[in-house]
Amino acid sequence: MVAVPAASLVFAFFASGLVLLATGHNALSSYRRLFDAAFVANGALGQTLVSATPLAFTGLAAAAAFRMRLFNIGGEGQLLVGAITAAAAGLYFGGSGGPSAFAIAAMVVAGCAGGAAWALIPGILRAFFRTNEIITSLMLNYVAAYLLTYLIFNTQSYWRQTTGFNAAVFPTSKDLPSSALWPGATIHLRGGILLPLGAGFAVLAAAVLWVLYSRTRFGFEAQVLGDSPRAARYAGMRTRRKILAVMAISGAIAGLGGASQDGDFRHTLDADPNGLQRQYYGYSGIVVAALARYNPFAVLLVAFLVGGLQNAGNTLQGADFPSGLVGVIQGIILFSALGGELLVRYRIRISRRPAAAPPAPEAA
């Protein structure tokens, strides 16, 4: 179970080491700096959590759908739409003063609802018209990104800052009111680690998913349906309903990730072309889910590791550190994880073909 993902991690680091050596860098010291910046240095763990939290959400979202062999590639778009709807709720229900449970709850609900609704589009198309959900959910990612840009840059929407000096010069989003900002817990260790509220929600979501898939009728049906749709129908399961429900759950988790982006980290609806949209959390989440073999708790762990990698990449980026390294490593990890699955199932053997048997005489 653990062998393939672990081996692919080792292989990825080894292969990227070769790349580093080939380009004249010291692989070992690069890795040491990477590890240091991800998990050891002052403030590193806190930063890693910032990267890991959204990955946990999108990873869980992918795992929830992939478990039923419903390939929801749309975590990215669902996260963005969740961010949009949660921001609306935060702007509407938030006020001045300390964090308000009501405003935060409204953001959570709105984020989940937005993500779920966005995921239901490919879900309905799949359930009723047998459309390939991979393509539709992927395309909707672009629609969501354009929608986000449109809301802030091309229209006087509810989310856009319309008063003040800056707003006249450059389009920006409204800042969330202070009571809609999500509080975090601080651990007094290594200069203080801020545990964002979203990370707590991610752990909760993982636990709920685990119970759902391994202990309930719902999970039982999802398992049978994922394995053999015909057997599911034979057993009298409501196939369409299940597809809709799983897509909605998957989208809701991604949407919650979007809400956490607003409330925990960005404190506004981030429409900057180089901001939230550039992080591609939805796509990295698929890598996380695949490495975790769709196990919700493993998703949390893998998200933490990959988050650390990304955080270190951001921190170290500079003249003396190859900026593409983290991307290369991440790519090789996914590549070798998928390739590793193949090696588990098949054996590769290199042999020389013997010469063809000579034609035999007619009589035996």
Place this chain on the structure above:
Amino acid sequence: MRGITKRFPGVVANDGVDFAAATGEVHALLGENGAGKSTLSNILTGLYRPDEGEILVYCRPVEFSAPRDALDAGICMVHQHFRLVERFTVAENVVLGDHRREGRTFRLRYRTIERRVAELGERYGLAVDPRARVWQLSVGEQQRVEILKALYLDARILILDEPTAVLTPQEAQVLFETLREMAADGRTVIFISHKLHEVKAVADRVTVLRGGHAVATVSAAEATPRSLAVLMVGHGLGEGAPPKARAPGEVVLGLEDVSAAGDRGGAAVRGVSLAVRAGEIVALAGVAGNGQRELAETVAGMRAPTGGVVRVAGKTPRPGDPRAAIRAGVAYVPEDRLGTGLAPSVSIASNLALKSYREAPASSGPLLRLRRIRERAVELIQRYRIAAPGPAAPVRLLSGGNLQKVVLAREFSGQPKVLVAASPTRGLDVGAIESVHSYLHEAAAAGVGVLLISEDLDEILTLADRIAVMYEGEVVGETARAEASVEEIGLLMAGGNDPRRD
């Protein structure tokens, strides 16, 4: 083949098997499922490599590292499931595996190929139009294409894996003649089967495999079905307990003028009316593809009828809703065990709970009671003697007979009123067939109305109280067993009684 041994994790599929087939003979390979027939033929065709032992073809030791090598040595196999490209013509399919002659050149000279295919067909009584597309052909014709393929490749050794499974009795007779012809021509035909009378009918010699060992090679002429059966299962077979007189009760399954569409559109079931009483076994005979599967699916709620009514124990469950049918008391043993009847990668325990997980005691509210499901699985595994590593193992690891036992265990334990069993013994060995039959008897004795869909006339005659024959979507005849004759039923199955043909 000398001293062939092949091990798989946990099993020795072939244990020092010696097997020799002579030029110009039809040699049958007889054995139960899991006796090692398929493994042996896969070794002979280069799909597997033996762990020990050697293969000699015309007295020369050979080593196959790929199926191609076996082809080059003149060994060809006709698989039970055909390996044909449906959209291609017969001629194209025939040349597909060829890497000598026409198949080798960039351009294919179809005229030459077609002529040769027609010649071969004529010589061996394998008439097929070389220009026809494979999907247009009947199953029997497709099989002929497979054989033609082998002949085209000049196969001197031909292996057929249960070739009659898809044929009517009449078609099987024609096939046997072809095989005899080929043997007379100096080829070697290896005929894999577990049907005793076929082996008697076609083979010169018979090698019996049991538990991975070759237990005997005997002359077919001297063997009796009984002696072969003893060799095959290792003990004498019961003559099939004479069916006890059952007093059929009231009608539990009533079909009134039921019609249904096939998968590709078009009517597959045309106005079928049929009644099954409690405690009675009604057989629906017919060659596969004449609407039996569609009819079974309609009863099980998996297919919405286009007309007519299905009544179960006096009620009419919502048509086209499997759950409604299950609630009404319909148990269904589908023809496709692994895939429809069972979810392959899901555990045995879960598969046993596939229809009962919704209610207590398997679940309470939305939560599953995993321990209860597991205990129930252990109980059923014991009661139905399912050979399984454990309740948590994925069901696809089981052999054919055990898969069917899982399905039957689940369907019987649901306390049904009606049981629809579609080809419940297809592909099973003698021992498993016997237990399936006894389960069906038990069910009928317990007052279940059984609708048995089968192509196997022996099976129908040993089990059924009444026999209905289906041909092209209609019931073309119905008789009590006492009045039935094999010839007449065979004729009806093949459409011999079709008024439209007159």
